[in-house]
Amino acid sequence: MLTLTTHPSIDKFDPQTWDALGDGNPFTTHRFLLALEQSGSVGTGTGWQPLHLSVESGGQVVGVAPLYAKSHSQGEYIFDHAWAQAYSRAGGRYYPKLQCAVPFTPATGQRLLARDNQARAALLSGLMQVTERLEVSGAHITFCTEAEAALGADAGFLPRVTQQYHWLNRGYGSYDDFLGALSSRKRKELRKERARAQAFGGTIRHLTGDDLKPHHWDAFWQFYQDTGARKWGQPYLTRRFFDRIHDTMRADILLVLAEEDGYPIAGALNFLGPDAIYGRYWGCVADHAFLHFELCYHQAIDHAIAHGLSRVEAGAQGDHKLARGYEPVPIHSLHWVRDPGFLRALESYLDQERDAMGAEIEALADFTPFRKPG
Structure with missing residues (x-):
């Protein structure tokens, strides 16, 4: 029964x-x-x-x-x-x-x-x-x-x-291997896009596990608030949520952080599954060309290839993902x-x-x- x-x-x-x-x-x-x-x-x-x-x-x-x-x-x-x-x-x-x-x-x-x-x-x-x-x-x-x-x-x-739109890993050994599957024109476009994004004047860091510190969540909360206010009016998650996942889930998290002079200016929050990386939130306090695409999409692909994950799920909507190799x-x-x-x-x-x-x-x-x- x-x-x-x-x-x-x-x-x-x-x-x-x-x-x-x-x-x-x-x-x-x-x-x-x-x-x-x-x-x-x-x-x-x-x-x-x-x-x-x-x-x-x-x-x-x-x-x-x-x-x-x-x-x-x-x-x-x-x-x-x-x-x-x-x-x-x-x-x-x-x-x-x-x-x-x-x-x-x-x-x-x-x-x-x-x-x-x-x-x-x-x-x-x-x-x-x-x-x-x-x-x-x-x-x-x-x-x-x-x-x-x-x-x-x-x-x-x-x-x-x-x-x-999901990015699917077809056994790529590197990002260049992935680019090799694209048309010549698209390869050139994405290389230019990444080069311009990475030339924003700072550094990009991948933080997970014990590398994540409370001050990183203070910065990301600002990013989240800014994106939420522009996209849907009121963010769904409270500040305490990020403290809780820091305490209990930081091994399941990849925070891709862009820093300028050591100060966080943008970030993309991802969760890690056994066979996928899930892009969830993005935000910034400074505008730089293509930095959104770099942190949310290209860096997620880099991580998936490096760790042998089968796919990247980058969230809802976004026809612009097509041009970056994400498929319907x-x-x-x-x-x-x-x-x-x-x-x-x-x-x-x-x-x-x-x-x-x-x-x-x-x-x-x-x-x-x-x-x-x-």
């Missing part, structure tokens, strides 16, 4: 038990999700109320899922604002809803952390049960794996495909709403959207800088 339970905080779980069910993705670790809660980045007043899900068998936890009750659609990056408006126009109440996700983190990874597919199926069924019991509009699983998307479709969730890839999510009429309408919409997205990904692939065969 399987027992389903919801939990108002991840600190109700044993960290080793939670992490043993995952695949090492830094964002679904107990320490990352706990840092969000302990720092006040999620919880009361944020619109992200923890409601984590667990499945037990014989008194043993065999599956968990990061779950939140949402009162808005901010910080998700797979957009459903139009759905919310349509739901409201039809006389329904779209919020609150349930979101199985990592807050503010558009990075693919397991969302159904489990011992086996039976436990994953139980988590999917449990999400529907909790949705019914709480009488919220629906449940959404965002940035899940392709395998989870297939399981979810079998369970009655509607699969959705969107798109991101499908992103998977799952959606279920309680209202059967709206569910049918949503299914029809998503069928059409998947076809259109497949065509878009195929078309975008023609704009990558790689040499064309033949």
Whole structure:
């Protein structure tokens, strides 16, 4: 017999038990999700109320899922604002809803952390049960794996495909090897871009583990605030979050820092997974040509090649990534709403959207800088 339970905080779980069910993705670790809660980045007043899900068998936890009750659609990056408006126009109440996700983190990874597919199926069924019991509009699983998307479709969730740009390591031994796969014109353009960026008058440093010090987070907080104010109005993360990840996750972090006369002027914050590097935040207090591209994209590629990582995930959106060798890839999510009429309408919409997205990904692939065969 399987027992389903919801939990108002991840600190109700044993960290080793939670992490043993995952695949090492830094964002679904107990320490990352706990840092969000302990720092006040999620919880009361944020619109992200923890409601984590667990499945037990014989008194043993065999599956968990990061779950939140949402009162808005901010910080998700797979957009459903139009759905919310349509739901409201039809006389329904779209919020609150349930979101199985990592807050503010558009990075693919397991969302159904489990011992086996039976436990994953139980988590999917449990999400529907909790949705019914709480009488919220629906449940959404965002940035899940392709395998989870297939399981979810079998369970009655509607699969959705969107798109991101990832850099894929095809066995390159160096950045020059990667450039060798590009057309001659694109190779020259990227070499010029990197040379100009690196001539900003300072140095670029890679900091991870114990090389990271509290004053580095003071500098990065300024960068984060500046970017947040220009892009989305109010940053999602609190200052305490960066203190928490310094204490518990600095071995999972790569901070690429640009310094001028020993003073930090720009930085890109990355998280490290077993087989990928994830670019998350960037900011600066001084403008230099192409420095953003250098710190966020080229330096991440350098690190991935040097450490044998299979890919760089550099976050949401950004057609400019194409010219830097980042390729369009499908992103998977799952959606279920309680209202059967709206569910049918949503299914029809998503069928059409998947076809259109497949065509878009195929078309975008023609704009990558790689040499064309033949």
